[in-house]
Amino acid sequence: MSQLKPFEGKRALILGVANERSLAWGIAQVLHQGGARLAFTYLGEALKRRVEPLAQSVNAELIEACDVSYDDQINALFGKVREKWDGLDILVHSLAYANRDDLEGRFVDTSREGFRIAMDISAYSLVAVAKQAESLMQNNGGSILTLSYYGAEKVVPNYNVMGVAKAALEASVRYLAWDLGPKKIRVNAISAGPVKTLAAAGIRNFRTMLSAAEEKTPLKENINAQDVGELGAFLCGPGGVHITGTTMYVDSGAHIMA
Numbered sequence: 359m360s361q362l363k364p365f366e367g368k369r370a371l372i373l374g375v376a377n378e379r380s381l382a383w384g385i386a387q388v389l390h391q392g393g394a395r396l397a398f399t400y401l402g403e404a405l406k407r408r409v410e411p412l413a414q415s416v417n418a419e420l421i422e423a424c425d426v427s428y429d430d431q432i433n434a435l436f437g438k439v440r441e442k443w444d445g446l447d448i449l450v451h452s453l454a455y456a457n458r459d460d461l462e463g464r465f466v467d468t469s470r471e472g473f474r475i476a477m478d479i480s481a482y483s484l485v486a487v488a489k490q491a492e493s494l495m496q497n498n499g500g501s502i503l504t505l506s507y508y509g510a511e512k513v514v515p516n517y518n519v520m521g522v523a524k525a526a527l528e529a530s531v532r533y534l535a536w537d538l539g540p541k542k543i544r545v546n547a548i549s550a551g552p553v554k555t556l557a558a559a560g561i562r563n564f565r566t567m568l569s570a571a572e573e574k575t576p577l578k579e580n581i582n583a584q585d586v587g588e589l590g591a592f593l594c595g596p597g598g599v600h601i602t603g604t605t606m607y608v609d610s611g612a613h614i615m616a
């Protein structure tokens with residue numbers, strides 16, 4: 359395997375590109391530079407128009423719709439991947455959702471339905487796609503990557519139910535790593551510092567979070583999608599072969615601060 363093209367011939371399915379700001383797009387670009395073959399999903403017709411040209415610019419071999427709230431859409435997606443590639447090496451799960459109302463005010467006011475939706479889309483979906491990926495990552499194992507945030511561990515005002523969903527996501531990473539480890543399938547999360555993306559725009563006072571992060575981190579600067587891509591490539595690539603079940607930070611050191 360060439361060091362310049364560590365992903366030559368590797369097949370990577372990327373869930374969660376909405377536009378050129380998406381963290382998933384940062385990961386896709388680094389994998390592409392490393393020689394990976396890529397497939398993308400999009401959520402709904404409106405985003406299809408944004409995702410298609412991006413995917414085509416990195417020679418995507420498959421571009422499919424998938425709303426992870428529906429098992430039949432997940433099944434159909436992996437059916438297409440099987441038909442196209444008959445296998446899979448890398449799965450990137452870079453998506454989350456909570457009702458806007460639940461991302462402001464008090465966490466104690468979260469409704470049963472709001473809690474269910476955030477958990478289902480932001481945490482359970484990783485389990486559902488990992489199960490499908492398992493059957494495609496048969497021979498040489500593979501790597502599954504998801505995206506988390508520090509609000510999983512500590513209270514971040516306005517992150518609310520998403521913090522609880524991210525805590526469930528990080529715990530799911532550990533249990534999936536244990537289940538899939540014997541098949542050499544690794545499962546890891548990246549805990550990223552704040553980046554201005556479409557999803558981030560749903561969080562009240564996100565701008566304050568951004569400027570606070572810049573001020574309070576040891577490195578005194580915010581991260582970007584490419585930083586996430588570089589760490590993602592490390593975890594999915596040769597450097598990560600014995601790393602599984604972990605959550606790694608790319609946050610300019612924010613998580614060490616009291």
Ligand code: NAD
Pocket residue numbers: 373374375376377379380381382400401405424425426427452453454455479505506507549550551552553554555556557558
């Ligand atoms: P983004 O808006 O670019 O990506 C979020 C993606 O989730 C979108 O592509 C959207 O289509 C997808 N999505 C939402 N509901 C879905 C569903 N039901 N089915 C399928 N896809 C669905 O924003 P992003 O910031 O790149 O978010 C990607 C991941 O990174 C999320 O898990 C987010 O929580 C996490 N994250 C973001 C930040 C940040 O500051 N931007 C920091 C840490 C972690």
